[in-house]
Amino acid sequence: MEEAVGLVLGHDLTRIVPGQSKGPAFRRGHVIRPEDVPVLLSMGKEHIYILEVPPGHLHEEEAALRVARALAGSGVRLVGPDEGKMNLQAEHDGLLRVDVDRLRRINAIGEVQVATAFDRRPVRAGDTVAGTRVTPLVIEESQVLAAEAIGREGPVIRVLPYRPLKVGIVVTGSEVYKGRIADAFGPVVEAKVSALGGQVIYKTLSDDQPAMTAGKIREALEQGAELICVTGGMSVDPDDATPGAIRQSGARVVTYGAPVLPGSMFLLAYIGTVPVMGLPGAVMHEAVTIFDHVLPRLMAGEVLTKADFVEMGHGGLLSKRW
Numbered sequence: 001m002e003e004a005v006g007l008v009l010g011h012d013l014t015r016i017v018p019g020q021s022k023g024p025a026f027r028r029g030h031v032i033r034p035e036d037v038p039v040l041l042s043m044g045k046e047h048i049y050i051l052e053v054p055p056g057h058l059h060e061e062e063a064a065l066r067v068a069r070a071l072a073g074s075g076v077r078l079v080g081p082d083e084g085k086m087n088l089q090a091e092h093d094g095l096l097r098v099d100v101d102r103l104r105r106i107n108a109i110g111e112v113q114v115a116t117a118f119d120r121r122p123v124r125a126g127d128t129v130a131g132t133r134v135t136p137l138v139i140e141e142s143q144v145l146a147a148e149a150i151g152r153e154g155p156v157i158r159v160l161p162y163r164p165l166k167v168g169i170v171v172t173g174s175e176v177y178k179g180r181i182a183d184a185f186g187p188v189v190e191a192k193v194s195a196l197g198g199q200v201i202y203k204t205l206s207d208d209q210p211a212m213t214a215g216k217i218r219e220a221l222e223q224g225a226e227l228i229c230v231t232g233g234m235s236v237d238p239d240d241a242t243p244g245a246i247r248q249s250g251a252r253v254v255t256y257g258a259p260v261l262p263g264s265m266f267l268l269a270y271i272g273t274v275p276v277m278g279l280p281g282a283v284m285h286e287a288v289t290i291f292d293h294v295l296p297r298l299m300a301g302e303v304l305t306k307a308d309f310v311e312m313g314h315g316g317l318l319s320k321r322w
């Protein structure tokens, strides 16, 4: 080890003090000093790597940087390299999109590793949405070129911004309309819409009468709503009039019922290009429901079809810890 004094480190050296810290104690390019020797030995380094990159090969940091550039589409910025790893961060709040097929092909190259969050996850500005590093300290450039070729086919990782939509909320239920209980559903919907940058421009109560609810949906539309949420009355009770009311408003129903729990009695319809959602009681009561999966997609401009809902069953049993 003492012979290493004066030589140049080939990669960042990580030091972990359990329960306290993890990070690079020495960085690539550091010239080893005599006082570093006991620290290196305390980190278990009796031997160290000195940088030497043969022709046709890349150092791990340059490789990770090039792979990260190949992955990053709009709304994503690069951070690093640090300990050979590059992170991709969301530049703004939005819907994460991962091209899962391209991701799979890049990870099949061999020694290029790319980990992402799940496709279509809502993310916040500054969230890390993906990370990449290569396995060896020195990698054949051909592997990086293969990743770059896949990246040129189209973006692998993007964050789509939310559109600042004008939103209408129609809260149904005779108990709320007649003032027997206070509305607890409207505030939940309003908070989730506002958190994604939507602006509630219309909010009203309606009795469990299809004609009244349909009329209020039309009123929201006339006042400029670009997305409409109708709450309650979505289930099988004779008083549950909301699906019929949404149909009566002239909306084209994409799905009534979805393979997601909680929230299986959800309805999505469109009046022209304006989405109209029917939100069942669980959306008021549970922290994470189908609403949290569908709203970000609509706000990001996706137009959903029945096939999109059919796909939701796998993973559709939602966890409170999501």
Ligand SMILES: Nc1nc2c(c(=O)[nH]1)N[C@H]1C(S)=C(S)[C@@H](COP(=O)(O)OP(=O)(O)OC[C@H]3O[C@@H](n4cnc5c(N)ncnc54)[C@H](O)[C@@H]3O)O[C@H]1N2
Pocket: 171, 172, 173, 175, 176, 181, 182, 183, 184, 185, 186, 231, 232, 233, 234, 235, 236, 237, 240, 263, 264, 265, 279, 280, 281, 282, 283, 284
């Ligand atoms: N036999 C079946 N039972 C149930 C089914 C089913 O398919 N078959 N579906 C279940 C599901 S899923 C849900 S969710 C619930 C209720 O869904 P609804 O959307 O019909 O909810 P409501 O009947 O309108 O209300 C239920 C409950 O919540 C209160 N509520 C509703 N809106 C408000 C509001 N704005 N503020 C405060 N409280 C509100 C309402 O008073 C009721 O107590 O049905 C399952 N059962």
Ligand code: MOO
Pocket: 260, 261, 262, 263, 264, 265, 266, 280, 281, 282, 283
């Ligand atoms: O549609 Mo209910 O909202 O699953 O619990």
